[in-house]
Amino acid sequence: MNAPVDESYSQRLARRFSRDALALTGFWLIILAFVLAALAPFLANNHAIVRVADGQISFPVLRSLEPIEWRFLINVPLAGLIYALRRPLFRNPQRGGLIVAVVVIVVQIALAFVQPYNDVTNDRTRPATFKLMPLIAWSPLESSPDALVGPSWNHLCGTDSTGRDVAARILHGARTSLAIGFVSQVIALGVGVTFGALAGYYRRWVDMVICRFIEVMECFPSLLLILVIIGLSDSQNNMIVIMAVIGLTGWTGTARLVRGEFLRLGGQSFPQAAQALGAGDLRVILRHLLPNSLGPILVTATFGVASAILLESSLSFLGFGMQAPTPSWGDLISEGRRFIDFAWWLVFFPGVVMLVTIMSYNFVGEGLRDAVDPRLQVK
Amino acid sequence: MTTYILRRLLLVIPTLFGITLLTFLLIRLAPGNAALIKGQTGENGGHAMTAEVREQTIKLYGLDKDPLTAYGDWLVKLAHLDFGQSLVDHRPVLTKIRERIGLSVSLTGSALVLSYLIAVPVGIAAALRRGQRTDRMISFVVFLLYSIPTFVAALVLILLVAGGDYLNLLPMYGANSIDASEMSGPAWAWDRIKHMILPVICLTYGSLASISRYTRVSMLEVLGQDFLRTARAKGLSERRVIFSQALRNALIPIVTVFAMELPALIGGTIIVEEIFTLPGMGQLVFQSIEARDQFVIMGVVTISAFVTLFGYLMADILYVLVDPRIRFE
């Protein structure tokens, strides 16, 4: 093959992955979904982005942001900036560390003073000399007198039974759905990698016990287990609980995988070589064994996100979803199903968005698997 | 081979204990039960517990005893197949489950068989046309199906073929028509089949992705093996090389993945039975969760887990039986 000889593992993965058109499309769609979700207040809001009135210019949209949104919108680009500037910054590690620490602390203190500004003014109807409204000029919780109206220029995806704009709700609901998929898999990954690494590294009785535990967990259907936990607990409708429960029931695949990889790699000589050089257990696990299993772990996690979003929608349908102010896509669909025979848009639009997202994750997972699995490579 | 199976059987014992322990902890540690001990009923429990029922609950789960003794007592009861009584209608849990398990098993079983019948040929076709348009199309379609939530598919199917709005081909809910008791044997069976078509479809389509992908990978691995070159060098036709030599090898891992589908299918029955109002285990457990009928919940959870474990066991034993490399060891 005409592959560059000196490419790294991740470069090789990227090259193989990008040959897969479906996977690549899925990857960019997921990125797009995250960007849209992050920018939801700027895309669907009844506050104008820019407003000129009485000779004054103002940015009403900023007043609609919650403190947590401020934190997110400031901290994520900040982290990106620090990462982008890591080379010049850390040329002198002490000075770089100090600068980063000071900037981060100052920003966090400033953010702590942000107060929720409960602004109920509606720029859509408020007169102004000039105003730039978001693409969707409705807030997700705002009711209009037009209930159950089909898609139009005013309401791109129609309105629901209390006149709320479906497009705005989908956009804001993306945050809930994407967060559930992402956070629950981070939890699952953490638990799975820990158990898998312990079993695969220490073997013997540790392995024995953990394997039995994995098997026990795999005997319970996730949906049943989640329903029982949420149904019997009093902390229903809590996003954190749902994320945690989905994560805590979905880690066994990762654990099996990490265990298998560790057992396989443990037989090779380089962990021993590292140990011989005096590396501790944790160091061998983190620096030598885990990076080698990263590819397959990523694959299971990606598929896991897809199934977590699906699982959450099933919970919503069964009435055990969260009643957050901005509902997940699953909530939107199950809310809309009562009107399905005459208000198709209530199920159709959130359904399509969820479908595309889940498929994107699945195709990314599939593309990653093909890229990771050496047995499946064309010779 | 015998030692292998024996060892596998021995490993079931700790898992069985694990299942019972986890179920026990789940119920005992549930905040609703913590409240019960303190004499409160759950805030959103819905129904107020009578003092008698509360006493009975506390006694059955040994909430007044220390956890270890309580667990031991519960195990002894389980060993006698005593799952307690429903809090809702005071009938034994086992009787309730027995009435309903048949429907759920036939639902799950049909879905499993159907998904194999569809997914295995599809997976083989994808492997044989690897990287070509057929492969990509299959991959796209099975993942599209996998990505549709069961309840959405069920709603759309009902709307299209059972609602009467468009087509009225199939019944919309129930395991039988109302007048089924007056039907003759074949008519009854046909009535039941018509009621099962949509639920089975809804349970099946989601498993197509995993089984067909698994078949594809298994087949691709075999297609790269040296012994197929030997078979071709012998002058066997390509058809024979693939459908006799390669397929036999590729199917070995596939016949055993059915067990891995079981948890998802059992979870699926909860949704499907809820939507189509089918009186199966899924509906039972869902209603029990809503009513906080803990005895029934524990019974269904334990039995579901046992069934799945039995599935894993069968899969492992089947593997030994179909793979000569393990069979003669």
Added chain:
Amino acid sequence: MSAPLLRVENLGIEFGPADAPVKAVDGVSFAMAAGETLAVVGESGSGKSVTALALTRLLATPPARYVSGAIQFQGREVMTMPAPELRALRGKQIAYIFQEPSSSLNPVFTIGYQIREAIEQHRPEVRDVRGEIVRALDLVGIRDAATRLGDYPHQLSGGMQQRVMIAMALACQPNLLVADEPTTALDVTIQKQIMDLLRELKSKTNMAILLITHNFGLVSDFADRVVVMFRGKIVESGPTAEVLRHPQHPYTRALIECVPKLGQKQRRLKVIDYAGIN
């Protein structure tokens, strides 16, 4: 010279992308007479195995591409042969044994079944197939052949597996046996047994043998003629004794020197010095 059994003319085979092809076999020509033993010697990657597989078009296309050449077996052109005829050629006229017996036998079929397949494919007239299988296994020196029929490949040792491969190849009495590195994957003592077996079979039948190997040591008292391949091309050919005694090409000399000789102390293993070749 009468019409040869096999004639290969200007064979060219490529792999990889069309714009940057890798020439695995580049203009190879040779011929074999009936009953003759020819050895193709070269290191891995020299194109010798690719040539061997190409004789019955066993290479998968893609990734391989036949870009030039003609292969004539008993006067018939293999390159343009339709599939049914090609299948009749494979196994019946030209049979193969491969390098790795453990992966060349299908693990889920008994050895008896795998030999039976060959016989049923090419010799439908045989009525006592079982007897024929036993005879084939007897021929390659497997004792208790009748009871080993039901064994699966993994129940046999590597040497036994290779004997089964040979039995399978001989079951249809081919005119040409292609032995592609038949002993490379085996222990040294087993290697010798298998080579002795091939030698014995050669004298018993009038079968031509094409031996593919990287080991000149196997060639000296086995092959009538030798062809040396290097980077897809034939660099030298001739009667075995002559090539061994007066190697013309530096690569051939290097290969010959790589064979450790008994009774001769060697300070270090010889390594081929590629800079000196070409």
